Amino acid sequence: MKMLPYSKYSAEELNTYINNTTADAVKNSLRTATPKFNDFLHFIAPAALPLIDEIREKSAAIKKMYFGKTIRLYAPLYISSYCINNCAYCGFRSSFDHQRRRLSFDEIMNEAQIIKDMGHDSLLLITGEDPKGASVPFTAKCIRALKNKFSYINIEFYPMGETDYRTLFEAGCHGLTLYQETYDQELYKTLHLGGPKTDYMFRLNALAAGGRAGFYNLGMGALLGLNPNWRIEATNLAIHAMWIRKRFWRSRTQFSFPRITPTQGGFNVPAPVSDLDLEQMMLAFRLFFREADLFLSTREHHEFRTRMAEICVSHLSAGSQVAPGGYQAFLEGKALGQFTMHDRSSVTAVLADLKARGLEPVFKDWDPCFSA
Template identity: 35%
Template structure:
């Protein structure tokens, strides 16, 4: 059993019709029993829920404080390479884009690590383009121990790997894997992924199954909001999350809700997600899952990020660079996408504390060891 089997049983057109046929009565019922209820998530993501966003926001803020207190986890991405063997029309790393290509060596990695540590971070996300021959498992197995000795929590956002390769990285200290489906609409997926292994929709869909079976502590899901109807993509991500939690209950989960941002050779959103829509989505997922980590990147503006903090967000980046070597030598020609929040880490921390939140640089929760394997 894998999620692709469950996914094949879903009627996406029927789910879309239900989304847009939801009524105020459906939303009010959903607000009574939102936790773990996919029908409630559908109603809360629907257009009918828009008049209830203030009520949803108040409930989401209360639930978040009950579960996470006033703590907000801080992390920073470390881009290892922008080499990529895929053609994805929304990404600056896409193989046809005429940009400088770079893969960090040991000395360059340590130079980036030194800067990141000087800013106080103890949680890091390793990111690379998807190029398995030049930046594959052997490269990751080499650099992970080098980096892990400096950080308590190391996550990766790279190309999908095999289950035994994930197990190998877990043994070397890997704590989390972020693997974003981009869109759950296969036809739209095919339109935007025209070359390389990322063309395989089903293989990517089943990657979280392989990650969970390898005993990774946390799995991150995400969709690139704007490629297709964000309401339906978010709902299908909810189905994916529900499946994973039922089958791999020892693993923790997070979601990321990135909106399509400008990049080299980039595209315009098919469906525009407004700020209000983003608020609705964050609140809907918090009401659906009280334990879920919700991550907010520097793709959003400073003002919006600050206003979203009370509504369900638990993890955010600050002072990010989206290019390999970008902390030591900034160079916009290597960026994966443009960021909107360019504030320093100190400025973000001041904004957090002003709103009554505690910045947390270290993830203390380590409930399951490297020998944990989901069954």
């Protein structure tokens, strides 16, 4: 078990601290208006579990303070399922022989129009690492066209250097999301078996390259279910976020909490994270990173997502399709995907449920005129 290089403490020291946290320490942390890193460790400790109702209440109050009743909705658009990497847990991995697809410019615009017709105004572009199908110049061309349809565009791509990120930023992309997958370097090596993604440090440093390139939103996360100790994974994520926030304080910090779901080609999840574990982790992030955007995708069940929208998360995907051409295929009655979605509700159903809970779903919370 290893911490990421920015950590002042070893994983053993942090683990011992977390496991020795008392209920009184958690209660004290819940009372503080300016939580520190040690308070975050208290919120994720086993000792916090009996206090989960108080933690939920506190998280709901903080979320209301920063976001009111709003929940921002967005949709992913997959560009290519070709990938030169070999990640053991992914249905797009290079060693898995299956039918792949990369969308042309026109096909991307068609998918985008279907998403727009669903009501969305925020788009998340996703691709496998496919230098032929999702090159930087091609992506920049797509972004320049897509920004005429969408107020906000974010990318979840392979890591790049500052120059490439700046090209995409200047084309009109304002957000960057990049998951480290696992912050444990030893575990990372065993799961990333080929391709440029084997370079842990290049991936870790890429978010800072995005910060230097100017992205307004910097999103991060770990793929939950890989690391046998989710509390240490969450701690690494928090340390990474503090490091990024200190250096790129003009950018907004964003967190996602993707939990592995079944993929084509199969993968036995080594360390499943339960609903309660996931909830405790997300609540801890809301309590510590109070103003940050917290995302929950359609990997999770509908009931869990709407409950977390009430007390914790600020952003939900809705009506998602998770394969290149997935929206057109869905209209034609076919199902494709990088991973299994547990919430297949339509945008209309998601809107209705959020409103029934007194929330205010919004499609737009950004306008290109905010851009520098």
